[in-house]
Amino acid sequence: MHLAELKLQLVAIALLFCLVNGQDDGEKSHSTSVAGMVDLLKLETLLVENLSNYADELEKKLQTVRSFVHDMRNENNKAKSQTEHYLANPLNAFSLIRRMHEDWTHWQHYMEQPVGVTQVEYLKANRELLPSSTDLEEAADSIHRIVGTYDIQVSNMVKGLLNGKQYNVSMSALDSYAMGKYHYDQQNFGYASQWIFQAIDWLTAVHHKLPLPLDLDRSEVLLLYAESLIQMNRYGDALKVINSAITYRTDKVKLLLRKSEVETLIRMEPKVLPKPFVKQQVGPYEIGCRGQFPIKSQLHCLYNSTNSPFLRLAPLKMELVGLDPYMVIYHDVISPSEILELQSLAGPTLKRATVYQHATGRNSVVKTRTSKVTWLPDISSPLTVRLNKRISDMTGFDLNGSEMLQMMNYGLGGHYDKHYDFFNSSTATELTKLNGDRIATVLFYLSDVEQGGATVFPNIERAVFPKKGAAIIWYNLKHDGEGDTRTLHAACPVIVGSKWVCNKWIREREQLFRRPCLKI
Incomplete structure (x- = not known):
């Protein structure tokens, strides 16, 4: 890696650190990531155990009270059965007076004592870790998204x-x-x-x-x-x-x-008509998410051994999905052990995903993107170095100046609404002007998804459903460097499953001799 690129990446890491740590942690966005909800489930386990301990404390007090009631009822019944004879005995008379004077005062204090104070304090101490009203609203919105998208x-x-x-x-x-x-x-x-x-x-x-x-x-x-x-x-x-x-x-x-x-x-209003029940409108996006696009004949599958010298020794299984825009799927391109390592690297730093807003020039949390993300610098581990080399082999592109690997995990109804990966050149940031636009997207599927979670391209009526170990690659730019609007795509809501993906956005500036005819 050139010194200039290394410095640029270090600056990007520093900026990322500031953005991530500058987010408001007041809302944990529990529902936006399955991985994020694991800690919530662990907390519930502890709270259930705490409630069980509270029940034990109540049970102890109840047993103490019941024991007293049983003994005192027997003594009281004995006294009532032979009242004069019982009270004539000085020992019984004294005991009665003492009990009525002392014991019931003690019982009053005992009854007033709070039960399970430790357990109540434990619950109070963990209140801030519980989902907020915003979390509940997001979860309800996610359920509705599933209902509407999949009818x-x-x-x-x-x-x-x-x-x-x-x-x-x-x-x-x-x-x-x-x-x-x-x-x-x-x-x-x-x-x-x-x-x-x-x-x-x-x-x-x-x-x-x-x-x-x-x-x-x-x-x-x-x-x-x-x-x-x-x-x-x-x-x-x-x-x-x-x-x-x-x-x-x-x-x-x-x-x-x-x-x-x-x-x-x-x-x-005797003749007023009931208002009709209005469902979500169905368009190409919903049709694609439901797997209802017309079945198109597949081009062909092959072992790619030409993109790099390394592939001559270890060719990759490639499915050619489309030529215009160019789109391919690589199968079995990342191993289960590599996936586990990536998830382990990403887990501790997952944060709520944001979207760049041109109007404010800032990244903001929006309802159109519900997931948690983190970035893995290219040189952060031997795995990321190896994975970037593999991406270069798969695409034939030079990754210098490209963005870091982005890991994402989707939670309850997790989705990413229709969007382009390329930027609007008129509002391009300095980083985009320096390294060019996103010429291509590489998206690894790191988990199978039982239901939902497809990547759909509504303008060309294509849908790709997650398959663990596969990766889809498509070009975002035309040959003249302009954004290709046919690459409009979206991540459909997850119905059942934990969807993990890893993507790499490849910048165009270094591809002068890899994919010519681009504007420079």
């Missing part, structure tokens, strides 16, 4: 029937109600009513019961359901729901008032 019925989602495959998992009334409240707050009343109905259906099941501290007030659940129906102009249905809610409520004033208001709406 999954809410009732099926609740039952664990995901995209046609049944899983041994389901959502509780608390889960469904939280989704309903999220959609109600978003004024998405059609989905709100569907989710809240699922919560009501769960609560009415005979074998379902929530523990007392978590139990839902059915009248409140029914009222929110009714409010959603009112917003959908379904006044008659809302009135029936409110009448049902009244039967669960002792304080009926609020519900009776709302009932009167709905009856007034029915009288004043």
Whole structure:
């Protein structure tokens, strides 16, 4: 590596360090990475154990109290069976007076003593590690993204029937109600009513019961359901729901008032039509994510042995996907042991992914990209050095001046909305002007994804589903150096699985003699 390139990379590392450490850690973005949720699961294990210890403390106190009740009841019954004879004995009389004077005072103090103070303090100490309201909102948004992108019925989602495959998992009334409240707050009343109905259906099941501290007030659940129906102009249905809610409520004033208001709406708007339930619009992106693009004849597969002298000794399995724009897939190009090492290197420094905003000139967290990322400098380990050499063999490009390896892990409904990898030349940064635009993208798939997570190119109707050990390569620029808009692509939401990828963006400046005819 030239000294100039080495200095440039060190500067880039320093800038990356500042950006990463400058992020607000107030929100942990728990849902945006499966790897990030591992620590959350570990914390839950500790909290469950802490709650178990709290139960043990309660049990100890309960056993002490029950033991006293048993002994004192026997003594009291003995006294009542022969009252005068019992009290005539001075020992019994003294014991009674002493007990009534001393013992019950001690029991009062004992009953007032808090139980499980240590366990309560432990929970308080870990409160800051628990997901925030923003985390819950992001998780709800992710569930909705899965439902909308893959056209999954809410009732099926609740039952664990995901995209046609049944899983041994389901959502509780608390889960469904939280989704309903999220959609109600978003004024998405059609989905709100569907989710809240699922919560009501769960609560009415005979074998379902929530523990007392978590139990839902059915009248409140029914009222929110009714409010959603009112917003959908379904006044008659809302009135029936409110009448049902009244039967669960002792304080009926609020519900009776709302009932009167709905009856007034029915009288004043007798012919109002219910608002239609609006689903997410379906375009090429959604069709691609669902695997419904027309099947195109594949070009051909071969062993690539011509890109570099090394490939003559160890050719790579290459599938030619398209010529215009150029797109290929290399199969079995990274080993399981290398994948594990990359994940190990990336894990400790994964941070919420951001997107560069031209208007502000800064990287910002956006809803269109939900994952966690980190950067691995080219010289950070023997593996990264070896992987960059392999990328050079695969592409035939010179990697000097190119960006570092980027590791990404997607979590709950993780996705990256439609975007280009090339930059807008009119707003190019100094780094882009120095090293040129991103001529090519190399994307390694480091895990299989059970459902979802495809890379789709909606403008050319191609979809590539993750396959562990494979890598897809495509050119982002035309021969004249202008961005190729046909390379618009997106990472579809993950339905089930932990999606790990590693990508390398190759810059054009060093490719003068590798891919000629570019503008310089």
